Each structure stands twice: as structure tokens, then as C-alpha cells.
Amino acid sequence: EPEVTQTPSHQVTQMGQEVILRCVPISNHLYFYWYRQILGQKVEFLVSFYNNEISEKSEIFDDQFSVERPDGSNFTLKIRSTKLEDSAMYFCASREHFGSGTRLTVV
Amino acid sequence: QKEVEQNSGPLSVPEGAIASLNCTYSDRVSQSFFWYRQYSGKSPELIMSIYSNGDKEDGRFTAQLNKASQYVSLLIRDSQPSDSATYLCAVFATGYSSASKIIFGSGTRLSIRP
Numbered sequence: 001e002p003e004v005t006q007t008p009s010h011q012v013t014q015m016g017q018e019v020i021l022r023c024v025p026i027s028n029h030l031y032f033y034w035y036r037q038i039l040g041q042k043v044e045f046l047v048s049f050y051n052n053e054i055s056e057k058s059e060i061f062d063d064q065f066s067v068e069r070p071d072g073s074n075f076t077l078k079i080r081s082t083k084l085e086d087s088a089m090y091f092c093a094s095r096e097h098f099g100s101g102t103r104l105t106v107v
Numbered sequence: 108q109k110e111v112e113q114n115s116g117p118l119s120v121p122e123g124a125i126a127s128l129n130c131t132y133s134d135r136v137s138q139s140f141f142w143y144r145q146y147s148g149k150s151p152e153l154i155m156s157i158y159s160n161g162d163k164e165d166g167r168f169t170a171q172l173n174k175a176s177q178y179v180s181l182l183i184r185d186s187q188p189s190d191s192a193t194y195l196c197a198v199f200a201t202g203y204s205s206a207s208k209i210i211f212g213s214g215t216r217l218s219i220r221p
Contacts, residue, residue: 042212043151045209091151
């Protein structure tokens with residue numbers, strides 16, 4: 001069964017540094033998403049991506065966030081200058097199918 | 108504002124019994140409904156999807172949808188200790204002024220006691 005692949009599984013970064021989280025969605029899907037889940041809290045929508053552009057973003061997805069699909073397969077989430085409160089699990093989704101997530105720890 | 112509401116629990120059910128999980132949603136244009144199971148520290152795992160009114164069965168799981176009441180439920184028959192997890196109700200909606208996205212409830216923590 002096709003699956004969504006995310007790398008890395010765990011990323012530790014210093015506050016103020018840039019991080020790039022990577023995802024390989026299911027190949028014939030058109031809608032891709034990034035979600036975030038802070039420890040003990042609900043899964044929160046960040047951004048949806050359709051036809052190689054952002055179709056919707058939440059209030060959380062401010063100017064420090066960006067998404068790209070640089071080569072037609074990888075789908076990346078960049079956080080430009082990380083803050084402590086960015087520590088969370090970040091999930092990529094291809095329609096309703098979720099990847100295994102990246103645990104981001106900002107220290 | 109589209110909302111998905113769930114009782115946070117914990118819901119404690121004896122092993123072998125039926126666990127019943129409920130969810131309501133506020134957006135009338137919602138089209139698809141999902142139940143995910145999430146173990147602590149893991150990603151949401153899709154276990155059921157339902158698109159039309161009525162019941163949908165898959166093994167020990169039955170999803171029920173009532174669009175008129177904006178209500179979706181999940182029944183787990185013959186509950187096993189491995190069913191202990193947080194169950195997330197999710198709604199896929201296409202808004203008139205927004206793109207399609209999945210909106211999650213806060214989840215119900217289910218505990219199966221031996």
C-alpha cells in the first residue's frame with residue numbers, strides 16, 4: 001500500500017536556526033498538507049497545497065513558514081527562524097493519509 | 108468556523124465489550140468523515156472513512172454517519188487492550204471560500220481494561 005514518507009524522524013535545532021522537514025507524498029495524489037501537534041494537544045492544520053501552490057493556510061502558518069515542492073516528488077516545510085514554541089510533531093498528509101511525522105525539538 | 112467536537116474521555120471499557128465513540132461537526136458542507144487511531148507519540152492512523160449516511164463496517168469497527176444531525180460515531184466490537192489509544196474524529200470539508208482540508212477533533216482517549 002502506498003505510504004507517505006517523512007524525514008527526519010527527529011530533529012533537534014537551536015532557537016533561531018532554520019529547519020527543513022521533508023515529505024514524499026503518495027504519487028498520484030493532488031492535495032498535500034502539513035499539520036502540527038504540540039505534545040498533549042490536538043492535531044492542528046498548518047497549510048494545504050494543491051496544484052503546486054498554497055491553497056489555504058492557518059493563522060499558525062505565519063511568515064516564518066514556507067512550503068515547496070521543488071522537484072515534483074518531495075514536499076518540504078521550512079521554518080525560517082525557529083522558536084521554542086515550534087517544538088512539536090509535524091505531520092505531512094497526502095489527502096487523508098498521514099506520514100509517521102517529524103518530532104521537532106527547539107532548544 | 109468549522110468545528111469538530113469530541114468528548115475527551117477517558118472512556119474506560121472492559122475487554123470484550125463494545126466501545127462507542129461519538130463526534131459532532133458544525134460545517135454542513137462537510138463531505139468526508141474519518142476516524143483515526145493515535146498511539147502516544149505516533150502519527151494518526153486512518154482506520155475508517157465514511158462518506159454517506161448510514162453504517163459502514165470493517166472488521167470489528169463500524170462507523171455511523173448522520174448528516175442531518177451532523178453526527179458521526181465509531182463502534183469497536185470485542186474491544187482488545189491494543190485498542191487503547193486516542194481516537195480522532197476528522198472531517199474533510201470544502202468551504203465556499205476556502206480550500207479543502209481535514210479538520211480534527213481533540214480526540215477521545217479510550218482505555219480497555221482487562
